Amino acid sequence: MGARAALRHGAARIERWLEIEREQLVLWLPVMLGAGITAWFVLPDAARWIGFVLGSLALALAAMVLPGGGRAPRALAIAGLALAAGCALIWWRAERVAAPVLARPALAVFAGRVERVEQLPARDMVRVTLSPIGHADLPPRVRVNLARADAPAGLTRGAVIKLRARLMPPPAAAVPGAYDFARVAWFSRLGATGKGFAPVEVVMPGVAPGADLRARLSGHIQSRIAGSGGGIASALATGDQGAITEEDSEAIRRSGLAHLLSVSGLHVTAVTAAAMLLVLRLLALSPTLALRWRLPLAAAGAGALAAVGYTLLTGAEVPTIRSCVAALLVLLALSLGREAITLRLVAAGAFIVLLLWPESLAGPSFQLSFAAVTAIVALHESPRVRGWFRRREEGRGRRLLRGLGSLLLTGIAVELALMPIGLFHFHKAGIYGALANIVAIPLTTFVIMPLEALALALDMVGIGAPVWWLTARALDLLLWLAHITASAPGAVAALPAMPGGAYALIVAGGLWVALWRTRVRWGGLAPFAVGLGWALVTPAPDLLVTGDGRHLAIRTADGAMALLRDRAGDYTRSMLGENSGAEEELALLSEAPDARCSPDLCLVEVRSGARRWRVLATRSGYMVPWAEMIALCKATDVVVSDRRLPPGCIPRWLRLDRDTLAKTGGVAITFADARIRAVRGGGSHPWLTPLTVQPPFAARPEGGGRATR
Template sequence: MAIRPRQIRAAIGAAFDWLERRLEAERGQLPLWIPVALGLGIAAWFLLPGPAAWLAAAAGGGAVALIGMGIGIGRRAGAALFGLGLLVAIGIAFAWVRAERVAHPVLERPVTTSFVARIERVEPLPARDLVRLRLAPVDAVGLPTLVRVNVRAVDVPPGAGTGAEIRLRARLMPPASPALPGAYDYARAAWFDGIGATGRALGLVEVIHAAQGSGAGVRNQLSAHIQSRIGGGAGAIAATLATGDRGGIDDADAEAMRRSGLAHLLSISGLHVTAVVGAAILAAMRILALFPALALRVRVPLIAAGFGAAAALGYTWLAGAEVPTVRSCIAGLLILAAMLLGREAITLRLVATGAFVVLLLWPESLAGPSFQLSFAAVTAIIALHSHPVVQGWFERRDEGRLARLGRALASLLLTGLVVEAVLTPIALFHFHKSGVYGAIANLVAIPLTTFIIMPAEAAALLLDAVGLGAPLWWVTGQAIDLILAIAHWTADAPGSVRMLPAMPGWAFAAMLGGGLWIALWRTRWRRWGAVPIVIGALGALSVPPPDLLVTGDGRHVAIRAGEGLALLRDRAGDYTRSMLGEAAGVDGEAQSLDTLPDARCSADLCLADVRDADGRTWRVFATRSAHFVEWTAMRDACAVADIVIADRRLPAGCVPRWLRLDRATLAETGGVAITLASGTVRTVRGPGAHPWLNPPTVMPPRPVRPVAPPPMPVGQ
């Protein structure tokens, strides 16, 4: 039976009526989707390849907004569609404008050069015996506007502080693109940070004009003071908690904190800002209460809230104003305002406001793990404890201390489990690993940090003014040592880390969207959010790990060998080994390719047989040195290989049976991940016109060599 137009109109009308009823029931939740719609537009700009696609997406958003206007702004469905379309278009425009506003030249290729520069920022990295300098070259032809250089601590002379003018010789290179698919994209981060080159200094730095005063900055001075009072790893973490300076934390402690699920303690966020604001308000109220004449005439809570706001702003500035800190500061200020107005302070609207402000100011933060982790955690906590069932479980009641303590611990454990479940997909997407026992570790670490470490450290800093802070520094150090012990014990426990190779973007988006659907709605249709979560999780878990990984320079090759990895070059550094392991979803020490029974290697070449998931054998041929290889040997090896990999340019006569990855090819593709059974080849570089992919470039001129004078004629 044919469907008549009247029936179609009736079905569409019924669908809109159903949607209208659902949105009317959720009218209080609709404002929470404002930052989500804005973020959707920002994400579209990052994911789509170029201007034509960006304009088409913005036009699509405008079309959705017009449809909403056609339905009627007075109706919930019409207003929702209008707002969604408009905010998506605005998000695309904001991201595009922001990327163009920070445009700057980037170094074209690696170079060693001498130049004069003004120091913009000093970041001590004592755990690595380095100092990181952010430099603005002065009258330097062919250099970017800002460069970042690592200098050995012993090569930094006195006076080389913020504002100083120095002369140095450095090896510089363009900001690095991801070495492998799914790896960290520093080139994108450097574009928005204004950095056009990175590198390391060669030799001693010469100070031309010394910095005024110490030149160290309040943040660095405070970090140095804290580490002088508490030594070792505890002192480095104490400095991080106060200033956000992570340079003193050694790699072992940092990795243990990540594997145990405690790394969030090292990011200045809501936990730390709340402790600072709460301590400031409590101290202000106690001090004001000592003056009855003042306390009886003014609103003490209002003045105390002002001190709390000042503490939040000062702490945010001191900690470097990173995204989690800014978000927490905004949230703290909104909470104080709500309390003064007699409104409910901690709500999802507060989180939405903070997210909206951050996205307006720094739209690029959406693409980074810091924004996603911090806002996901806070949203999950508030959504969980605003649920009527959970509120009934943990609301205050007349009961004994032991029962009250047990209820508080159960609340903390449930919160930790929910936050762990929410953050796991984000951690797996960005870092390819996630801690398993984080909820248990946080059960001890969070109260210890909130109620002992932060107050004791703040009081110790105040008492240091009169030389009485030593006892509290001891308490702080002992408490941090306990957290480090928990972190190392948890990290070393069997099965403490889940590893997963790079998941598809659609799977991550499905899980993220499903989580937002559950968290932001109140009625029963929130349960439908479980469907995309399950689909996304199945998609992420069903992706087979890559059999072969090749970095963008062709120097490092990793082949899957059972449950581990085999590396082409034994001298690969810790960072390279970790990056290859994360991309492959492998946790453990990699072996050498020489040790595989199906590999035949010399100092210059390797020929290995690799079996895929279907049992087929693939022959891989790779170069492992820069030495000359006889042409006939190279040609014969290429002819019997399925895949050839080289960090040099191969001659045209080198023709493998399937794939050739030499310097010329990798320059176009970037790093490569290959799944042999399906023949899937994932590359770092694809179609795209984002400004950090093809930036304007500069290059210092080559130094002019002096020409020797011609020899004098004989007899003159």
């Protein structure tokens, strides 16, 4: 009886707690839906996906038949149904977008209809998405890069062009923790990417060159402001970031200001508020309208139209759609006389986005945008914070300080929410972002965007030049702030690939703190701290090998990471540096004192604890004498090669040649515990084992053209 009484007492306490938190329970619906989606990405195959769905449904059924009723059984039942729905939804979505993928690299001559044209002036390149016509041996959608000099004048959406291109399958993550483009391409139905060759022939014209409003507006803005400033201005107006140089983009990311370039809540809110204010002021000029009409309702309608139009203009990306949905819900709440900015609004926006695009959950864009908004709203819903920053009768100086304090506290909360996400996806996060945003957000919202809008309006009558000059100076100030912040000592925290379990604990703890209102919320600090500690103590890998076996980074005696090939490209250097947790430039293995390198081979010794590990890697396409290679293999622990090694090459511990890496993908190794992590963990997600197509081999035509760079 004692045990039964204790159970009844515990159940009663849970019921009382849930009764107090009843307004917060609905916030967990998108969380449970997202957890089901996450389970599909994490679990490896269909048998486990089915098991998860059935287990979630069993949980829901068991909760429904629990005696006594109450909120706890109902909450468990809804959670179980949401978990099952999330897993089934993303599985259905992955099968629905299924399309063939190119089997292996190929040189193809084909005609295709242009679906999208992206101008990338900072890289002197044009990116074109095509739908091949009459080619069953090609994927239904491919993307090629063209040099700007090779792009014909009639290259517009809807045109049919003929070209020759070097195509390749969408690449998977090069090493564990790196960006998995193959997964992203699968949900975009993109079956191949590549580089196009001149000449490119326009077979059939598409839309008129001036009919694409987004491209025309971006080009107009970039013609008024040169360089990265024009790229930022066009990003604010249309979402087009192609004119921002890589140097400036990196500074903006390192300074924690990257959210300003992604059209999301800040931009949609500014456009919506500006439209509402303008319509309200214009309508209020008429006494008749002011007395007979509900002008705020009319202004809300204008704001809604502005939000939808801006979303369509900027390409209707997921963060923009989420912000547009949120703006529409805010306007609806205002029209009904309800409180507008609440966590319920955020939850509704997340639920709608996950229903329409469940795959967006796995991307950093969804996670960053919703984490930032959730942190802001949760912070300012707190009664204590509201008490600190509520309006009161006081001097202008104290009011200004209170506003700055609110902005700083909000910035700190956002940085704490975004830093783990940035470390998980990008392996680095800005430290001084909260301070930089105190200046950058007001500068962008109240100076740059209004000036840009005014300049565009004045350009209709040809007198916008002075305002464009002011806009350019404000953008120069923003770029200066980004570079100063990014170059400050300790501006960036770098971390190697974070374990998925650690990230899950951090996210779960953060959501627990943000979504509850009673003191129970502080229990979320425990999993948050455990996850953060787990991530911080996870050792950086000692050896990273890319999936093609051509590149590796290995830890040398001084603790730095060194590259195998002297001529590795910038992307390879950056990717290996980020995933190894190295903030500094990677060294060259050929110059390391503990390595012996020839043009064809490198042999390096790595000390880990009391043991020395000998690693051998090929670094050229030339064959090594068979007997010499066999002898070297026997004397080393790990052998890495981008070719097939002879059967007699048997190292003491691990052999990573072309055949092995084709099964495992990229590999990360920690020598201290002899731990191996591979990109391919034996899963059967559709982008890992897709249906493939392959064009027949064609001899290279005479002459040829110039490849893009």
